[in-house]
């Protein structure tokens with residue numbers, strides 16, 4: 147590991163001041179991703195600024211009915227919080243589908259948003275990777291592609307975002323609250339992560355002089371009709387091949403509101419409002435779910451080793467929506 151300095155921030159103001167300078171320190175929260183990247187020499191910071199003890203770990207009700215999740219609240223504490231379990235069980239389920247109990251005890255909500263891809267070439271410094279070293283090429287394009295993207299990819303990068311939490315936050319239309327030199331701003335979740343385009347080294351739209359302080363959840367949490375379905379190679383402790391976060395509002399047998407987001411298929415959680423519009427005003431039925439799935443997956447393309455994800459994602463969307471609506475699917 148490359149030598150680095152370590153300092154603990156006493157408060158948010160001090161941390162913001164430190165990141166506003168040229169050559170800022172790298173923020174350390176739970177360390178579950180950053181320390182691995184440092185040990186593998188993917189991240190080579192000269193200085194770490196530990197923000198894990200800042201008072202940003204609370205989970206509080208918002209006026210108007212939403213909930214504010216502190217950026218430094220641990221994933222485990224977030225999933226176990228009574229208000230999350232009661233109003234946003236989709237979020238709790240997604241968190242508990244990720245990592246292991248030990249990692250969730252350390253991992254923070256802000257760190258989860260910022261975690262880097264699990265593309266194996268990103269971690270292997272002997273192979274080309276445009277995300278790790280811009281301009282070097284993409285090892286995955288002609289290589290191992292099982293975890294890779296079928297939507298929104300570019301010829302520069304076909305990596306996926308590995309988070310479970312973020313897929314639920316996309317479906318819930320969360321807002322990421324960040325502080326920077328000009329004060330506070332809220333980034334709608336759909337605009338937080340980026341597609342790779344020709345700058346795959348940039349995972350998200352957070353500025354270098356900003357810190358995530360919280361994640362706001364709107365009042366609608368779909369507590370009665372929700373599903374988080376994670377398809378993976380092992381039943382636990384594995385990243386998603388495909389995941390689906392879905393929430394539905396039902397009135398007298400008609401879908402009056404719906405959200406569906408996919409994980410494991412793109413550089414960011416994948417949501418297409420037109421797919422959700424296909425569900426609204428209709429009675430739950432398999433052919434209706436298939437229409438939504440096809441709209442969500444429009445333009446999907448595989449690269450050979452991940453072609454299987456297109457039919458897998460289609461079936462997973464149908465299954466998740468059926469689970470939301472308690473609809474028994476006919477065996478095929």
Ligand SMILES: Cc1cc2nc3c(=O)[nH]c(=O)nc-3n(C[C@H](O)[C@H](O)[C@H](O)COP(=O)(O)OP(=O)(O)OC[C@H]3O[C@@H](n4cnc5c(N)ncnc54)[C@H](O)[C@@H]3O)c2cc1C
Pocket residue numbers: 172173174175176177178179180181182217218221243244245246249252253254255256257258259260261308309310311356357358359383384385386
């Ligand atoms: C073996 C293993 C399996 C895993 N499986 C899953 C899984 O199945 N699903 C899943 O979702 N995740 C999984 N994870 C990832 C895990 O959830 C993340 O590592 C974790 O959420 C990162 O949070 P952290 O607090 O430890 O971040 P850190 O490692 O401390 O930081 C990660 C990055 O975020 C930045 N950062 C942290 N906090 C802030 C902030 N407030 N503002 C701005 N930047 C910030 C840091 O500078 C760093 O770049 C797994 C991890 C491991 C090691």
Ligand code: SF4
Pocket residue numbers: 263265266267268274275276277278283284285286287302303304305346
């Ligand atoms: S898919 Fe992206 S992260 Fe993976 S090797 Fe290619 S450029 Fe790197």
